[in-house]
Structure formats: C-alpha cells, structure tokens
Amino acid sequence: MSEKKEIKISAAKGRPMLSWVGKRPLRHVTAFPAQHMETFAPVEKTSEVSKTSEVWNGWPASYPHGGLLFHGDNKEVLAHLLANGFRGKVKLIYIDPPFDSGADYVRKVQLRGGAATAKIEGESYNLGEQIQYTDIWANDNYLQFMYERLLLFKELLHENGSFVLHCDCSRSHHIRCLLDEVFGSDKQFKNELIWFYRRWPTNSKSFQSMHDNLYWYTKGNDNSHVFNKLYEVASERTLSDYGGKRLTTITSEEGTQIKRETEEDSLGVPMRDVWEIRREHTRSHEHTDYPTQKPIELIERIVTALSNEGDIVLDAFVGSGTTSVAAQKLGRRWISCDINKGAIQTTAKRLQAIIQDQIKAAEQIDLITTEESSPEPAQLSFGVWRVNDYDLKIQRNEAIKLACEHIGVERIASEGWFDGKLGKKLVKIIPFEHPLSPLDLEELKKELDARLEVENTIVFVCLGIELAARTWIEDWNRLRKGEHTVNKIEVIELRTDAKYGNFIKHEPATAKVSIMRDGDKIKVRIEDFISPTILKRLDMDLPLFKAKITDWRSQVDCVMIDTAYNGEVFNVTLSDVPEKKNDLIDGLYSLPAPTGKTTVAAKIIDMLGEEVLVVEKV
Template identity: 50%
Template sequence: MTDTTPAAKKPTDVTISRAKGRPMLSWVGKKPLGRVTAFPAQLMERFSAADAAQGLPLGAADWSKWPKNLQQQDLQGGLLYHGDNKEVLAHLLANGFRGQVKLIYIDPPFDSGADYVRKVQLRGPKGTLKIDGEDYALGEQVQYTDIWSNDNYLQFMYERLLMLKELLSLDGAIYLHCDPSRNSYLRILMDEVFGPDAFVNEIVWQRLSAHNDSARYGIIHDTIYYYGGSDRVWNPQRTELRDTYVQQFFDQVEDGTGRQYSRSDLTARGLRNGETGKSWRGINPGEKGNHWKVGVSKLDEWEAEGRIHWPKADGGMPRLKRYLDEALEQGGTAQDIWLDIKPIHNQSQELLGYPTQKPEALVSRIINASTNAGDIVLDCFLGSGTTALAAQKLGRRWIGCDINKGAIQTTAKRLQGVMREQAQELSSVTQGELIAQMDAPPAPCQLSFSTWRVNDYDLHIQHNEAVELACEHLGITRTRTDPFFDGTQGNKLAKIIPLNHPLTPLDLEALRTELKNRPEEERDLLVVSLGQEHKAREWVAHYNHNRPINKIHLIELRTDRKAGGFIKHEPMSVQASVQRNGDKLVLQIDDVVSPSIIARLDLQEGIFRAQIPDWRAVVDCVLIDANHDGEVFNVTLADVPERKQDLVSGRYELPAPLLGAKVAIKVIDMLGEERTVVFAS
C-alpha cells in the first residue's frame, strides 16, 4: 500500500485595483495590493451523488461563464478550497471568477480573546473521552496568530476585502459579520474599499437573550454590514410578527366582523403629478406636501372593499386597514434588527463543536435576500461550512475555503449528507410532481463538489507548528515587529529557516545581506533549521573564521545534541485488507492507531492513561475510492456516522472493479488527520 501526493504547478500574478472610497483609515504598515501571487490549486478529492438522480433536471444555473479548465474536467459543482484565503482568492481571480460572485458572506475572526478551538469527542456512547481539537495557537488559526495587534488586523482584513471586491459582480452584495469589538474599524474599511455609496444596511442580530456583566451593559448582539451596488439583487424577506408588535399596533376592531386591524398611512412625502397627486374624497394630500402611495382608482377599490379606516373626527386623514389574520399569514418584512433567529446553543441539533458557528437560518435569510437560484455564493472564512450548506439547500452554486483542514473535512461531510438526501428526493418524484411543488425550495444546482488544496498548505501548517514548538523549546522570544528575524535568545538574534527545506548557502547569503543593512547590529545570530546542506555548514565555518561579532550559531532541530530531536510526528497507522469475493470487493479495516490522539489524551489525563477500547472510537469517517487514479480521490463510498455515539462499520462491500484497478481507503481521525492506503484489486 502507498500514500499519494499530487504534483504542483507554477504560480502566476494577478492585479488588484486600489481602493477609491472615502474616508480612509490609516494604520502603521498600511499598503494596497497592487499584485498578488496566485498559486495553483491541486485537486484532492471529488464527490458526486448525481447517479441517484440521473436524468432528472437540476436547478437553473448559467454554467457558460464557469472557468473552462473546470468544465474540461467535468467539474461543474461546488468548490471547496483548503488554504490561506488570501491565496485562494488570488487563485479564483486568476482562474475566471473575477466579477462572477453574486453574494459574499464572511464571518472573519474579530476577537483575540475568543476560544476558536474546536471541541472533539471520540466516537462511542455518552461519556466517551473528550479532547480539544486543533490548537488555536499552532494549528487551526495559523492564519490569525499574528494579526491581533490592531495594525496587523486591519492590514489582514484590508487585503482580503480588496480581493473580494474584484470577485464581486456588479449586481452583487457582500455581508460582513462582526461584533462590537472591531465593527467601527471594519465599517470604515468597507467604506474605503467598496465606497460609502455602496453601504446598504447595518444589521443588528441579537444572539443572546441576556448576558451578566457587572461592569457594563451586557453585549448580546453582533453586527452585519451589508454593502452592494444600486443594481444588486434584492428579495424582501418575511418574518413572523412578534406578540409585542401585534399588541401595540393591531389595536382596532372592525364593526360587524370583529377582525383586528392596524392603520397604515396612505400618503408619502413629496408632490407628484398623475393619479397619486389627485384629490380624493375632497382630500388633497398636496396641501401638506404629500402624495397618495397608490392611485385614486386603487383608493376607490379599497373603499368599496371596506378597507379604508375613516377617523371619527372630521378632517382626519383616511388610513388603510391592515388585518391581523392576513398579516399573520403573510408575516412581516425583515428589518435591520433581527430578533427572531436563535443562536447555536448546547442543545442545538446544528451544533458541531465550533465556538463561533452561526445558525443556518441566519445565513439562509441573507442568501435568499441577495441572490436568485443559480447564483454563486462565496465564503472565504468557511468554518463549519454553514454557508455552503445553506447555498446547496437553496439551489445556489457555492465556493468555500478555510485554512483549517478540520473545517474542510467537517464541511465535506455535511455536504455529502445533504447532496445524498437531495438526490434521493429528486429520484423519488416525477417531473410533474417537481413542477407541482410550488412552495418547495429550488432544485439543487449541483449534486457534486470537488476539494482542492492551494499552495500545499498542509506543509505550511506543519511549518508554523514547528516554529512555535521550536521557539518554546529553545527559549526564543518571538519578535512580532522585526520583518526578518523571528525573535531573540538571550543576546542572540534568532532566525528560523522555513522548515520545508534544509538550510542552504542561499539562506545564509540572505542573512548576510540583511546584516549589511544593519551596520550597527553587533549581536551574534542563532539560525534554526530542519536539516542542513553540507555546503551550508562549510559556509558558516568560513564566515565565522576570525569574526568578532555577528557569529552564526546553528541548531538543527532533528539531530542537535542539546536542542534537537523533539520535532517528531508519528503518522496514523491503518491495518486493512482488500479481497475479491465473486463479483464483490470486500474491504476490511482491522485496526487504526492515531498517535496524535493518544498523545493528546495522555497529556490531558496525566498519570492516568486513557483507554480506547475500540479503534473505531478515534475514526471520524472512512472514504473509499474503488478505482483510484493515483492523483484525485473520487469518493465511491463514504461511511460518515450521523451521531457521535455511532461508529464506522469497518467492513465494506462494493462491486468489484476490473482486475488490477487500485482501491484507496482514506481514514480520517477525530483530530482531522488523514491516512490514505492504496491496494491493487
């Protein structure tokens, strides 16, 4: 059995327009994005549930502008990207998505004190061992670890907003979700990037009913900024009428029928010509600088129906009766304060262990309001995947990305389940029944999606983890303000060479060039690397000869006698077998060992070693590709238990492929680590 790794391609550059809005916010280190490098994306995985609904029409979508390279690979479906969203956005700009996105919803990190660590529970009955997921400082938020000083955070958001503007269509809209800790800065950034004229709404979402805080008023709301052009899509959203609203406004009772109603104004400000500017029943609204909201012929129609409320006192203005029974049936129109959407809580069925997870109802309202069926929705801070999930259910196309591999895996699992359900629903009804279901949600635009990796970000995450571990292990104090050196160790300047290659003379020449730009620097240098070329050691020996200052001291993280040997990663091991049984292929997993989970449990449990009675407790899901091509993992079968207390099967039967075909089994543990084993069938 073998592991598979796709090949990489060369990066390209894409141009980014300057922000032209006013006012403009200033911060230390502010700089626009003139050009940004677009790295290629590697296709990692494909999933399709389309076979179950073969022959039935999918939802309306214009795929003609879909990038040709994706069409050529028969990839007209959802796009899920694993990588730094700055690099993913650059990739999208370089590959045909400029000006194609109808809606952008983003929920970026906005609180440096927030707990972004996903909580993980091993599979099995209630009371099973729990562990923290990817650590905030080293894994899940590698992208965010250095941005919490205000200047860095603003630059981080500025760059991404500039790129998002390039992707947004002329009739599109962007919603930015934040909280009171940073919303004032983000509002000005949005004005600068998109222009103040593009501001539409500041939406207040009440996410908590109460919050105990002895030092101030409780903070119970988030803010959502809504920006878009004058041609943006807009579909008003209906909400249920609240009891307090009904009691306050529906205070009239109609004689004879007993129907409750409210009184609505029939005029609006401004003078008009035509029917809306005429006198009606001796009343001329123009005398007060107003006009009728509808023509006088419509007023006559309403009067004949008894829908006009006449005040008892003469000279009062007539008003329109709005009946309570009709209002309750129609609902109200959503305003800019949202009180009717409940947040995710401990008992929510949606709960996936992500502390900042947003409810599907909230994102669905935004998608329904600002897109039509078939439009493209983008979320580049995808998290648990709610935006992609809601877009899929509402018949929209979607693009999502996240830097965290666990987020990508969680999203993929959720989407696989939804697409299977949609395919089954489509296959169980006739064409006539589909047409007859007027109130049903739009048919899905796609029943497949592909997962991509940009710039080999698995390695990037390992590099950042190793840097943090190295600094902690070696006693290096991180320096956040120095653009070249990573920190100090005592009286030495420390430089950590990127850990995806060994130390080379080119790295050392860059070090010497930097020192020439610092003629007053007299400290020695500590250079930390993962591996060293022999020529690099010779270079250092020659450089240090008879040098009184700026001597270079080397530490190699694997082999150094005093400081090395601590960066070790034991991959997950999978014991499995594949056998032919007539026209069936039987796959059997006998054991899975996850050293990462064992180490995490040992760390949490202290001297009491945690017991894992069943190997399936550490396995989140099993994916199978019955005809693996050695590059892209095509999901033929997915064993994804619905509940945390359920376990994967471990034994699978599939139709046998041709002799010699490769069969790949991908096992993903509860921390998101993957292991793919490949067998010849």
C-alpha cells in the same frame, strides 16, 4: 485651583482614509494552478441537477460543474479564481474573517462513542484542544491582510453583486473604513446588520457584549443588486389593532405616524437590521465543535436576501462550512476556501451529509409526488482543490505552539513579523513545510530596514535549512563580529538540534484494512486503526491514568472509499460519516465492483484530522 493646565489633545488622523505602517496597494498577485484532491459525486454522471443546468452557462471549462472547496491561503485562492475565469462572476460574498481578537481558536477534539469505546479511568474522553487557527496579529499586519483580500474580492464580484463582512466591535471601526475605501462610501454601503445573541454573562466591569456587526456593500452604486425582501412577524397586537390586517408602520418625515397595509398582507413587517438569532446549540445537528461557527439561520437569511437560486456564493474564510451548507440548501452554487485542514474536513463532511439528504428527499418526492418545499439544489457534487501545499502532518499553528512550548519562546502579539521572544532575542518561526531559505532572510532584511530601532539578536526556528541560507547567514554575521553589533542571526534547526530536536518526531497513524473482490462486489473491512498521536494526547491529558481504547473505531471520524482510484484525485464512491458524535463508523463495506481490475482506496480520517490512505489493486 486657579492654575491653568494645558491638556494635550492628540492630533486627528485626517481624512477618513485609513493609513497604517507599511500600507501598500496590491498592484499584482501571482496565480498558481490548483490541484484536484477529492471529488464527492454520489449521483452517477450528473454533477449538476438537470433542471438547473442552464445556470452553469459561463462556468469555466477547467472546472467540473459542482461546488468548489479550496484548501489554501485565500490570497492565493482568490488570485487563482481570478486567473481562471471567475472574475466578475460571484453574486454574493460573505466572509467571517479572524477578528483580531488576540486569541488562538481551538477545536475540542473528542473520541467517538463515549464511554462504551474508550476506557479511561477518569471521566473524560477528551483529546484536548486542537488549534484551528491563530488570531494573534500585530495591528498593521491585520489591516494589510484584510485590505489585500478585499481588493481581490471586489474583482471577483459581479456588477450586481453583494459583499457582506462579519466582524465584531474589536475591529468594526477599521473594517468600515477599509470597506469604504475599497467599495466606495457613497451608495455602495447598504446596511450595518447587528446579530444579537444571548450568552452567559461574564464578570467584566463593562456592559455585556452580545452582538456582532455585519457590513453589507454592493459593487455597483446603481441599485441593480439582488434584494429579496424578507419579513418578520409583527406582534399580534399590531396586527389586530388594524382590523386583523398586517400593517407596516412608517414614520414620515414630519414625524407623524403613517400606517400602511403591506402588499403581502400575511407576511408581517419588512425585516429590520437587528437580528436576534440563537447560537448553534451543542445539541443541534448543525453543531460542529468548530470554534466561531456561525448559526446557519444567520447565513441563510443573507443568502436568501442577497442572491437568487443558481447564483455563485463565495466564502473564503469558510471555517466549518456554514456558508456552503446554506448555499447548498438554498439552491445556490458555491465556492469556499479555508487555510485550515480541519476546516476543510469539517466542511466536506457537512456537505456530504446535506447532499445525501437532498438526494434522499428527491427520491421521496418522485415516489409520493408531493410539492417540493425546499429549493432544488444547483449541484449534487463538489470537489476539494488545493492551491499550494498546506497539507502538513503538523498544522502550522500547532507547530508554532509546540515550538514555543519546547523552546520556551514567549509569544507576543505586538512584534508583528516576529512570532515571539526568547529572552531579549526576537524569534521567527519558519513554517514547517519548507526549510529556512534565502527568501525568508530577505524578508527579515526588509523588516529590519523598516524598523531601525530593532537591535535585538534574531533567532530563526526552523525544521531544516537550505544550504544557500546557511551561507547567507554566515555572510551576514561576518559583518557583525564583535561586541556591539546588532541583529546577529542565530538558528535553531529542530530536525538536527540535539537539545530541541526530539519533540518534532511524528509517528503516523496506521490502519489494518482488507480490500477484496467478491463476485460483483468490493468488500472493504477495516480491522484496526492506531494513532500514536491520539494515544499520546490521552496520556498527556490524564498523566496518572493509562488510556486504553477498547474499540479502535472511537479514534476514527469518518471513512471514504474510492473503488476506481486513479492515484491522483480521490473520488468518493462511499462515505461513512456518522451523524452523531456518539455513533461509530461501520468499518465493513460492500460496494459495486467496477468491471476488470481496479484500484481501490480507503481514506480513514481520525479525530485529529490525520488521514491514512490504504490502496489495493483488486
């Protein structure tokens, strides 16, 4: 074996500044106005708590004091916040963005009430899985997506503020580079925190992966950031070895051991950067069935350490709402956002419950005049806002899945801008909330200009098509007549296409509700609720058995009532959110009646997140 072989080594990429195809700075963004959708303010008049009202100084006048929950793409929501007085106001940002894991995250959807309410001759009351968001990215899209948002987050952050990004090892190496580039790699980087959790071992041919990575950066580099030191309990042995005092052990530069008494000698040792915290147990009252929900204990540590009471805490990938819940419990103000309607509903539900608990706790404190143990909430109300229209009857991710299944599109993560392949053709699925427009076609043109190697025919799948887009395509294809021309465009228009069109029909859920005035009370009685989609799902899951729902309430997740509905913003006067999965909503409500004629609205949200609004003048 004397023959010399030359082993090729790939070139190093160069300076630690990450580069990717299509990297572009975010020079400007367009900010759109937000629409106010819903308010939850169970305590009359005061949205903020009186003792902490001074923390609201400087809050933009266009927003009521209280939590802000935004439904929309966070790029647009962050732009909106920047344009509306929140620049430099946020003290702590925690984000837990999609991990680029190549997975669709699904939420298990079940009927309420279990066996007593739904008779299905099998043992399952499962409505199957509802895709909450998709995490299939082409490499460069993911980096550009994160980069743009990081740049916006930095603008919103207070000079003394902190930014924490939660990710896992699939992307941590890239994320660190992005964070260094955006925040600075000098003194702004504070810690890499490791969240260590236990889980069932998998059968992989590698070490068990049992941790996530969190990167903490500050905006400034002058050490003026908030840091409330946390401690962890030291072992009794460590403590007793030194006369019962609690000691911190520090290694000096020379490597010798120095033992020092902590100032607060009952607190233990300063917390390390590896945190073992259990995942939220399915039986825990914090558990929401939301995939990727993070434990409240983890977020509470971050919020406690890196912000003070009254500070604004932002999470723009809020999922099941853990960050808002932690902030609400710890007396911080909060702003949250998610693109997914299921996430907004889950978050709103959790916050309503926490706020109700806080109100009850405050009443008890008044009654028995004990010491308060938990921080005073900064607000007892919140609003749901929407930037652009994401309120689809069929969620985009689910629509893509349906379209792929019915048309036979093979989804591929590596195709970037395209959603999948149909034979050799590349497929782009247009979000169902808007018809195929010339703008989509211009985007395609840009994509093809940048990727000259792509010669495939392009298929657009859309619900409908604008007239101008039809002309655009005719012109485009006219130039591509004959055998060997590339990138012809075809369109599958689902609404009219006889071959594919039928599956997209959506039969909305309906409710039978009586709303009456009875003296000084408004009486609301829900008599029936039918969701054809839920029934279809039950039949789909159990094709051999006929699903029979014996109590309509099993389909209903929660009910909200507004006794003075103005036709625009839903003000939650009453919310019925059963605490446990097996509990059912009441269905019968009696509320104080406003004087004079009023419009009452009842909002019923089913287990798949579909909303039915019944409005009555009484």
